[in-house]
Amino acid sequence: MCKKYTFFLLFLISFSVLSQQSYYNKIDFSKSGLALKNDLATLIINTHTNFLSYTPGVWNASKQTDVNPKNATQVMLIYGFSNAGTTARTRGVNDNGGNVGDWNREHTYPRSLGNPNLGTSGAGADAHHLRPSDVRYNGQRGNKPFADGTGNSGTVAQGWFPGDEWKGDVARMIMYMYLRYNNQCLPSVVGIGSATSTPDDMIDLFLKWNAEDPVSILEDNRNTYHENTNNTYAQGNRNPFIDNPFLATKIWGNPPSGTPKPEDRWGNLTLDNTTFFKLKIYSNPKQRDFLFLNRKADFTLEVFNVIGKKIISKEVKNKKNIDISSLKNGIYILKISQLTGSITQKFLKL
Template identity: 30%
Template sequence: MKKNFTLIIGLVSLLSFGQIPAGYYDSATGTGYTLKTQLFNIISTGTIDPGYGALYTTYLTSDIDLYYENNGTVLDMYTENPTGPDLCEYTYGINQDDGTGGTSECQKYNREHIIPQSVFSSATPMHSDAHFVVPSDKYVNAQRGNLPFGVVNSVNWTSSNGSKRGSNLNSGYSAGYTANVFEPIDEFKGDIARMYFYFITRYQDQVAGWSYDMFNGTSNQVLTNTFLNILLTWHLNDPVSQREIDRNNAIYTYQNNRNPFIDNPDFVCDIWPTQCATLSSQEFILNNVAVFPNPSKNGEFSITTTAELKNIAIYNINGQLVQEIKNPNAIETSTYKVNNLATGFYMLQLQTENTSVTKKVIVN
């Protein structure tokens, strides 16, 4: 969930660390897979499994909408519209899946295993681990099914908030896989990536025995190169939000363990430094970007870059997406135009095939 940006990422870290029990990560002193094992020991010791049915109780504090509509309804990543009214609005205990409905969106909500439960044969405690089992529209959950998460190239289905299913884009940071995948909206890509990093750390003593297209059969890297690159990119492009921090704290009260990659996002690149460095080295593509005039006086500005842009996204200071231009057309050589912005401070995210960069923009 994209609620914070580069200029306030330090504040995010302070906020998240402020909620961690004293000494919780004292033994997390290593790097690479040594650090991953240390985190496994921390988050696997003294845990509680409240049971699958208790997830609905956990969701009453972990997954309520206090961030968008701010009305206490179910926060579902597959139908939540970050910039306007949701098509689907669920109230806990009223629209819960009872074995009926689910033939279209907005009928029922249920429990979505971000890592499909078929991967681990619905065994406990994975089956009821709220750190990666989330409330979801029943119909959208079924459309995702057991598909891996990836970058959709050719769309064959889209949810009400823009989450989509289709063949994976076999190029750029998602190269190496061509079958169908499911892609959430940008707002929740980092959330899902950090759920995966939690899962492959929390269950690293078992995961090598599980078969899944995203996994490589090891207990250290766990993910194939393709899916590791996808999740690392999502993690880096979509920083930890207050919603994730609050969710982590709420789940801790029920399970007595935490998602370390929300508490300290740097753990990700401390464990996979080579892959992070490779992804970061691609940022030179967007180093020579000019945004002008800045400040803008009429809600309009231009972007010049030699890179071919795939997406232009503008976020307000609260982290809400206010405008998005997919596959923008240059009005002249290497120049793109953005307009119709109200007075305010914005973060401009520019994406190419392989990487992204964020710029600050002011409209007076």
Template identity: 30%
Template sequence: MKKKTLFLLASILTMSLFKVQNTFKNEIVEEPIVVEAAQHAANFDLYTYTGTYYNSITATGEGLNGSLRNALTDYILPKAWPTYSGTSSSNCLAFLLQEADENPENSSQMIYLYTRDSVNKNAASSWNREHVWPQSLSNNNWGKSKAGTDLLHIRPTYSTTNSTRGNLKFGEVSGGTQRTYNGMPYGETSSTLFEPLPSVKGDVARIIMYTWVAYKDYYSNLPAVTNVFESYNTLLTWHTEDKPDVMEGYRNDFSETSLQKNRNPFVDRPEMAWQIFGDSAS
């Protein structure tokens, strides 16, 4: 396969070790003392799923409460969840994310979500476990279990980028503040919205759709997708324009073989997004 252009922004960051507060429950974490980062500003190769995971899904009813959504909700809920605490046991979130977010082109490195830089795998004391759907926008459902430790929802980020994103909704920003970390652009913010890199937009759209569908019936007061996305139009536009790449496919494969035993259907079957959410877009 022809590789996408790889934008390299090589940098070595030397700093005094300092403490920063995680935006989730004020946990203390540390930034890496040295970061050697290669930023994948563009996508990896596009991904096509050829497996059999969805063969038993025969429902076709469209809409937020259609038969397809109901069938997927029952089917894709994880069979078990990682633990939030710890960094080295094989069933803890920090350990598993290093493998789930492995660089498809370098197995000794992992990819951080918003900056999309490739960093040597390291203990979670040097990065945040980012709730892509913020805890505060979930009616405080996530916590540190179930959806709050779901491999297909949580992604590794720098604490700085996590803090900047905060609890802003995803959306299109006009005339906002350009955000960079260590010289790497990772998006734009306004007072209410966060717009990530073009190569991240589809990823976050598919994560949000997965999280809503998987947990729609698990939490009795789970809010609508528009609690975290400015509109269904933006959600589906990002999903369409930034198509699934091989890293998302790798994460799905890893999740299916992990204790969760599940996949994100919007990575494997992108058309399902329109079947479920399309009627809600204007």
């Protein structure tokens, strides 16, 4: 019997992950600072596989990604805050163009501020920073740099305030553009703020806005659409700062004093680096119907038989053990996954 238990333990040895469970599966989130920034940049560059045309690609993408969650016949207009007119929050989904009353494509990172100019391809046609906007209101913003303010959007002393509803969206789009296009889209060029407390050209203004304005349903919808390359106008990549605003803190440090830290939407980036996603799986010879973890966790559980057929798949919440009582005796492959990674191990059920 002891030999059988020894064999059971020997099979609980980690090996390469069988397949990617999530978009961030290969990112080591125990890293921080510029090391994490560079890894995320590589990810969003490599997964950006569909390069949209400015016309009609971006138009068509916006009609899918920026639909009003409460009314599918409308798109949401960035900077908007009223029921109608130039500052309206919504407009008919097909009312796009260049005339008064239409919505057009707002470059949150203005083309003229890029170095070199963003143009109408590449960075200039990246749908992650292009948002529907009222034609006239878009013109009022022009290429003014973003500056702090309160309340609704509009011109302020130093530039343009996007409004309390939209400032988090803007911050996360600028962060994305910086990672995706590096020095062509420096945050310090498009916003009024200080970079002295960050390791590169990120400015405190965008860290502040990212923390103060939580992620919206609209932002999540945009990310979901663009990752899925089955969607005709999807780019294939995601904006990491929408998925988890706390990534900005992991890279560039805390927002300015007096600002709360941004939300950790995964609930684990705030863990100390020495304990972050280091789930370990072990057996207990006295409880053969369970496998055990070294700490409680939320995760996706999958079990495969030796020919690769998935026989268990479920979400597990706040558990430290895995019930394998339903399995017949034999060899299996266990995979547990979180947004931040996954581990795969063989085990023997006796």
